[in-house]
Amino acid sequence: MPGQMKSVVVAEPKGRWELKDRDVPEVGPNDVLVRVHACGICGTDLWISDGVLTFRDFPIVPGHEAAGEVVAVGEGVTKRKVGDRVGVIMAQKFCGVCDFCREEHPNSFVSAANCANPTLTGVTVDGGHAEYVAVDAGGTVIIPDAVSYESAAPILCAGYTVWAGLRRAEPKPGARVAVSGIGGLGHLAIQFAKAAGFHVTALTHSPDKVETARQLGADEVVADGAALKAAGGADVLLHTNSSHGAVADAMNGLKPWGKVVLMGIGTDELNLPALALTSNSYQVIGSAHNTIEHLVEALDIVASGAVTPVIETFPLERAEEAHARASSGDVRFKAVITY
Template identity: 70%
Template sequence: MTTQMKAVVVAKENATWELQDRDRPEAGPHQVLVRVRACGICGTDVWMARGTLSFQEFPMVLGHEGVGEVVAVGDGVTERKIGDRVGVPMVQKNCGACDFCREQHPNSFVTAANCAAPTLTGVNVDGAHAEYLVADVSGTVLLPDAVTYEQAAPTLCAGYTVWAAIRRADPRPGGRIAVVGVGGLGHLAIQYAKAAGFHVTAVTRTPDKQDLARQLGADVVVADGAALKAAGGADLLMHTSSSHAAVTDAMAGLRPWAKVVMMGIAEDELTLPSLPLVSNSYQIVGSAHNGLEYLVEALDFVARGQVEPVVEVFDKERIAEAYDRVNSGAVRFKAVVRY
């Protein structure tokens, strides 16, 4: 096996993403070496490349939506074997020693935020925008045979996020779900909500996304909270937008005892309408990756053909173009890079 590989390196804040030669990593104890076949570009990658979020020093190899085959296993690995098709999501493992870890929580974004020293793919260790990646075996998930690498990559973060949010919010069977924003998260939220049997309303002010939302399965498409209310309202509002203001506006269409589940990250301030919040007993719920069991479920929806990530696929030599399209908001809806 070659000792070199190609990896995408972000040299400094706002730098062009460049394909460079790097030493291929080796699998240590309890680790697997994955030959990466595809990796998606997430909004979190963009925020880190811009310096808006900072978890490690530049230069960085980003990417937490990596999928491929196991090509080597380290000492003590029994859960995976060479040839397994796997995904490596962001949270690989916790430190196991801090006060938070001693409480024995499942690995999730809460682990990432509260563990003293978590291992986070493409965040504080090298990520999957490379030909090879090492990962703790506990931070891998088997891919269904029916799911292609191009489908699996965006499911590892965007699909995982929205499905875990629906599960965490626990809407009543047959309830009404509204999705604010039709983008990388939103286009999948519409599909998962519809596949799970809910009435789905898409909330978007972008005219060319309205027909797309209907094609993705939305029963109704509206532009704002007033129109959402007129269309029957929502029991669950899914925040997948890059605008907190859009979500606050959409809350005008909530039904009594509704929930707002927060997934989208935005730079504007979130201002909540206090009187309606109190008067209607609304609940605001934070959610991201809530345990690997929900990722397994999210992948199964894709395997059954009930959810189809909409992707633009780029060869690794076009990485700079792929990043630029994501950074500018031009990509529909997820960029996936082949390695």
């Protein structure tokens, strides 16, 4: 499909998200061309565009939460067809020949981090903040008809992360789940945990988020680990914010044999209480995108109406405004750009 398209381009670290005219990407073998309708802004996008995380040279096209429609398929594609509503996941494909890939691991964030030459949407190759993106067909997932493109976008990373983290923790029926941090990840974690039938306690230091957390489904809202313990404690702590310093405090409310699932990325050091960790047999689990099965489950839960992403939408002409507001934390709770 020849022609031009509008695309967000970041020319340099900490640069503006500028709208540029670029060629529509070509569709190679095993690829699909997706007409993007919506793409969320993830915290990782901000770190990459600021140069905090570096995977390729600038200029870059960010974005790994793209949702849209397949408009062309490349040679060899059988699992997707023109007209399919799809989400584009970050981990498109892996090299298949390095030592890690030869162990035949499933598509996950672990594979993305350990493959010698992965293709990662918006990370190692151009991303979804554009009118069109060409990706490997295996790097897409079908979006249920009941889910809008705008609502699907945040689930492709943020929702995927928290649901996969909850599943990884394997809480028992009747477990108490605590969510630390009420933001892009946390507001979804509360809803997913509640939808799964668990007692949910939200931890936040922001008074203005207390009522919001309750509206999202939290049974209780507390400010710290001591208050969490007084409220009955937690079997699972889903840590979703970017401050590792909050983990040790929140663990004061963790019950024996409890599990801490780290999902937020932070630059500060992670210091854990060794005596409490050992004497209570705590488990600390790192988790992001696990198998694609978990993403499919998350989208189905959204389609059921049990989880609703809280988003602010911006037309493509306001991409820099969306970027600036997301960077400042002035978005409740996910910024989504429409294309």
